[in-house]
Amino acid sequence: MTGYEFARHALEMRREMESVFLVLTIGDLIGAPVLPPIYTLRLLPYLAPEVARWKRQMARRKEFWEKEEYDLHGV
């Protein structure tokens, strides 16, 4: 229990980096094409399990206090 917030914050930092990676590789799924489609298609089988979760995360409206480094949960 004592280490819960550190584990959670580490997960959040990892998720943010993954989110940036996903925007770069499959960004055209949310209207932000970055990589040429040939590379996106090659990576798609590996990224497919994350697509639904990532799209929901990107589309969800966030309050200002939930943004990266601003939130207070755990502290």
Add this chain to the structure above:
Amino acid sequence: MNSLVAVILGIVTVYLAYTRYARRIDRNVIQSDPKRATPATLYMDGVDFMPTNRNILFGYHFKSIAAAGPIVGAIVAATLWGWLPALVWLIVGVSFMGWASDYSAIVLSVRNEGNSLSAVAHRLISPRTRTVLFLFIFFYLLLIAGAFVGIMASVLESQPRTHLGMILLVMMGLLLGQMLYRWRIGLLAATVLTVGVTLAAILTGSLTEGAFKGFNEILNGITDGAPIVTYFDPTLAGFKGAEAQIMPSLLFWAAAICVFCYAGSVLPIWRMAQPVVYVGFWITALAMILGLTGAALGTLVKPEVAQFQIPAFKGWNPQLGPSGIMPLWPMLFVTIACGAISGWHALFGAVGTARQIENEADMLPVGAGSMFAEFLLGLLALLAISVGAKGSPVAAFANGLGGFISVWGIPLEHASSLAFAAFIVIVLVVTQLIFRVMRVTLTEWLGEVIPPLRNQHVASIISVALAILLVMTGTWIYLWQLFGAANQLMAALSLLLVTIWLASVGKEWLYAGLPMIFMYVTTVASILVTAYNLYFNVYLPNIVARRMLPAVGSGLMVLVSVLLVVAALLIGLDGWRAFVKYLGRPAPAAGPAPARG
């Protein structure tokens, strides 16, 4: 009256309110369903939506909501009206209102796809409610910042033995962040080292007391002992009011706290804010557990530390300064801002906690349970001030808590040092986070209109400067009550949302509606009373004496009071319209609830 009787009263309150009332509402009104999927299980992204074990979630939620509110509030209330009204409000407030507010806010979020209160308000009431809430939040944060910085600066200035502990706390916090996130050292070893060193520094603070006292004297020597600001304090001279002074040493410690908070606001959260809070949590938990158990056992083992020293009741309207009024209603109900009921719990706890609720059956123990635990914290603070009535209110609290801790065989001098440190820690760790949120709120609210505010340093410096201005007015007690009023008003608004939601889904809404009406009327009245006190007790005397800094600060606070009332009336009006609209509609047909996979 003694502490054992009060502790027994507290435990009986928690048992009866939880089992007889809260559980009945959960079962018959909310009808929580363990088989129903929660947002955490539906969306499960491993970060925002993450089903979490209820025991861990309880600890996490409690740590998020427990702060200086129940402690400082109980101190001030007991000083003004006596221990009996404070005890009655703590018991009645938490039993009928506090748990309902915290629990219902979590329910509202869980049943609305994990949306925040402001997002639900946008949909259920009106879009402008969300905008008004932003405004409300910023001024609420400003009041907390001023109140907490003010009280910490005065404690640090008057208690040089706490300085070593606080300096080591900050250093150990920075070290812990580095050890965990960069050097990847295990949590247990890092905790033992950093908490151990901080505790040692707190307990041996008397060794450096002389040096820090000399440092304060050097600072005051810069102006040859002359004050920087002289102001009229209505709480001095037995509440008749007298001149008070802000010396260079007080300003230095206020500035030191603000520098710490500025750093906490702009550095990554893992670098400073989070590890400092973690180390501070261990210190505070130790002091509170030893204190609460000592309070219960003290009557039997060491009776001299457990007998109440202050009067039970000091009057319905104690005089505060030559023109001030302090009627029991409505001021008691906003002076104890947390411990009985608090809006801040609903606002933040609902978003973070609600998205981690694994099972609807966890909503009650986590939400209501945490509020009852905070009630016990407020009760402990009340016991400490009631038995240790020597010196300033904070000193009396520390002496009282130190007395309870000493029941365990720890020498009274060290026990009091630990109690002082626990108090400062609990206020300090919240204050740095408040400046972070204040900075973000300012950017969000005005960043489009005033582009420089989008810079994190500009927004942080402005937030810090405004807080220092409030400290320099010397109107701490009114600042505290204004903060309490804003906090309780947020609770009223949260209950208003819950009431409207319950009406919209055809459920019984009285258990939330009645507390909402009481808190709404009480808090608006208290803001008006505080504005009156500020204007006649502080603003006018300072204007007459041509003390511009305190006059400007108190004038600003009068303006903030008016804005809070206007914001509350706007939200209340929109809320009433929405409530009437939903009350007239037939209850929607209940669709199939999403089942847990």
